[in-house]
Amino acid sequence: MNERIALTGVPETMLQTVYARARESAIRDKKAEELVAKLDYDFSLAERDGAMRSGVIARTIVLDRLVGAFLKKNPGATVVNIAC
DSSP states (O other): OOEEOOOOHHHHHHHHHHHHHHHOTTTOOHHHHHHHHTEEOOOHHHHHOHHHHHHHHHHHHHHHHHHHHHHHHOTTOOOOOOOO
16 A cells, blocks of 8 residues: 655645656666655646656756766765755
């Protein structure tokens, strides 16, 4: 049974971002896919919002490359992602 959730405001916007990551094959965010699969939530708004999805994907690709380059130069570094 999937977990039913009801969100509004910033938490709902953040969930839309997770959904976009889960749906985009260029990223292959397995954790996002796993989380979205467990939720009973109406993602129809995110399905229709191509501009938001494209923005999420573009930012993710750029940030993944920047973080990858940083970690290559600093192999002992720790990266912390704070989403708020």
